[in-house]
Amino acid sequence: MTSMMKAVHVADRGTPAEVMRPLDLPRPQVTPGHVLLRVEAAGINFADVLTVSGEYLTRTKYPYTPGMEFAGVIEALGEGVSGFRVGQRVACLAGTGGLAQFAAVPAATLLPVPESFSAAQAAAFPVSYLTAYHGLKTLGHGQAGEWVLVQAAAGALGTASIQVAKAMGLNVIAMASTDEKLGLARELGADVTLLQDDPERVQKVREAAGGRGVPLVLEVVGGKRFQESLDMAANRGRVIVIGNASREQANLRPVELMKRNLTVTGLWLTSLLTDAEAAAQAMKEVPPLLASGKVVPQVGPVYALADSAQAFQDILDRKTTGKVIIEPWR
Incomplete structure (x- = not known):
């Protein structure tokens, strides 16, 4: 298997068209406490757009790969990881790294999703x-x-x-x-x-x-x-x-x-994700709503990785509905 992957690289602040570059980057390695995901879909939020331009609540640490929430299939488990299995589809709230074909993320950032969910629905759920x-x-x-x-x-x-x-x-x-x-x-x-x-x-x-x-x-x-x-x-x-x-x-x-x-x-x-009581209550009540079908993630337009900058610009221009999805393997 190749040691490289496709990913979006942002070297400095700017508009999406100016700074978002699809590149070949080294594939990450799994480490203790982490899992390796084959990223199937990334959900894009307005916060992602602001992070690229350096306008979000926290200072953007450049260079980086955007994509705070995404979904994929577990390729490998790092030492000490339990509760998940290779081949399982999960959602992830890692903060960065979603606009890539693979991501190595802390196991603590993973969220289980209903088996009926598509990858796009799983990526549209967390945030x-x-x-x-x-x-x-x-x-x-x-x-x-x-x-x-x-x-x-x-x-x-x-x-x-x-x-x-x-x-x-x-x-x-x-x-x-x-x-x-x-x-x-x-x-x-x-x-x-x-x-x-x-x-x-x-x-x-x-x-x-x-x-x-x-x-x-x-x-x-x-x-x-x-x-x-x-x-x-x-x-x-x-x-x-x-x-x-x-x-x-x-x-x-x-x-x-x-x-x-x-x-x-x-x-x-x-x-709120670091507030143990609030996070536990949310994870107690939200997943059953998803599993019951009472709420269904609304998948909006879907873009290829090479069109990530256009996806970000379309969000800025208010051209989209639902959750914008980028598929790294498309």
Whole structure:
């Protein structure tokens, strides 16, 4: 077997087209506590795009291979690894390394997936569905019968949030940029759908939730739209800040939170994965939802490894729905 593999290499910050280069790189070797995966599919998140450009929450360590979540088949087990077997398909949250034909990753980053899942579905699951769960339940404290506002509803996180919210018994207001995207949100169970640029969007959201506003907002846009999220929230509402798709600075006046008893909470999955109690509860509740078919990862467009830069740019340009997938062997 060859000692080389195809992988995407990023040497420095820049736009996807400027810095993402498919190269032949040495195939990694398995070490104690690690497993060697034959990567079948990588799920791409907005966070991956920001990491390439050096704009994510943590400083990007260049050079590196992008791809924080991926799925594949175990090729080899390192010394001391138990609970997994060669030939088993798993998902992985390693942080980097997914845009390659092989990856050597810590066994602790592996997640079991239903046997019925395709590789693309397995790669579409970890980040979006765990984030949705934590936003709706761990931090959002969503209760059956409450209303929740889901922004960017046709994206990877949005489609996951709609499904998890409905499984929890919540009522969903979904916002997206086109009628086509809103159609997908309705197919997934959204109760009310609104175009994100509707000039009366704030009032319509408040009216849809009984005139009082929504108790729970999953905020992913940021910038000037952050204020709108506060305006849409009910008194004593919870606004969970998960992203900043606008890439603009948001302004917050604490006194406004005081007047309406609002709560604004940030969510970063990386931190929650190190919270033993929260992580254990998520892994207790999310996999059964997947196995039951109540929630199904929404696979979006699929790209070859050589087209990785285009995939990243399409996410930036808001051209995609569901989870963008890159297949290293395609």
